[in-house]
Amino acid sequence: MPELPEVETVRARLEPALVGRRFDRVDIRDSRVTRPVEPMEVAAELEGEVVEAVERRGKYLIVRFQTGRVLLIHLRMTGTLRHARDGVPEHDPHLRVVVNLDDGSDVMYRDVRRFGTWLLLEPGDDTAYLAARLGEEPLTRSFTPAALAARFQGRRAPVKAALLDQRAAAGMGNIYADESLWRARIHPLRPAGDLDETEVKRLHKAVREALKAGIARQGTTLRDYRTPDGAPGRMQTELRVYGREDEPCRRCGSTIAKMRAAGRGTWYCPTCQPVGSNGAEAGP
DNA sequence: AGGTGGACCCGAACGC
DNA sequence: TGCGTTCGGGTCCACC
Structure with a gap:
């Protein structure tokens, strides 16, 4: 189960692959991922966004865009993110989201149990959302x-x-x-x-x-x-x-x-x- | 109010 | 062998 160390590992690996990249095409195949918002709606909003930073808070992966919008990804139990340049597997029933980046590579979100969530927030809305749910980051100085x-x-x-x-x-x-x-x-x-x-x-x-x-x-x-x-x-x-x-x-x-x-x-x-x-x- | 337990999921492990 | 049942776990929410 992805906890802080796992999410941080994912963040560190995705950061150089994502920063500066544009989301060219977004295919959200499972409505549970964005529930209650329609997947098509979120996909349309994401297309064209350029990544400014990839951060982490608790178990949330934070994709910050140049527009100020923020994508919060929570992997819950079985969510995984993969970055690859060799295309997308054709037969993977657990593949929930595919993001084509402007450099030809892809980010694939896979989740067997379908607990994971993608939440797209407007600029500034992430602070209150996270503050309501999370306390201190245990690896920072404020955790005493x-x-x-x-x-x-x-x-x-x-x-x-x-x-x-x-x-x-x-x-x-x-x-x-x-x-x-x-x-x-x-x-x-x-x-x-x-x-x-x-x-x-x-x-x-x-x-x-x-x-x-x-x-x-x-x-x-x-x-x-x-x-x-x-x-x-x-x-x-x-x-x-x-x-x-x-x-x-x-x-x-x-x-x-x-x-x-x-x-x-x-x-x-x-x-x-x-x-x-x-x-x-x-x-x- | 704080604490507990069920719902949400589905593949694997288990039991008969 | 094969089928049905149980388990597990992050977060939210209903209920004590």
């Missing part, structure tokens, strides 16, 4: 232990749920939430507001390190995720807990356990991440 603590303040929800809230750390998803909690040695079900200063500090550092590790390896490919070149990421072999049920903890050797937290599959080390304690004495 104090900022994270403020988000957790008074919350009785499990820390995993609080961490998945995009207003706590924009771009966090199920994989990196588990990885962060393992790094910080905090049990996923600890009430967020119960974490002491030391724990929040550990978690803050863990979040940044887990996300950076993902970016360094071009993301985690478990099934659908690919970079815009079609290559898989390399983070999946480096994961510490996610998906590693019954395997040994890489820190203490205990058996990794799986449970359900915040309605999601959740993996953790019962020894390194003890419930009902601050975990200060656990693990090396």
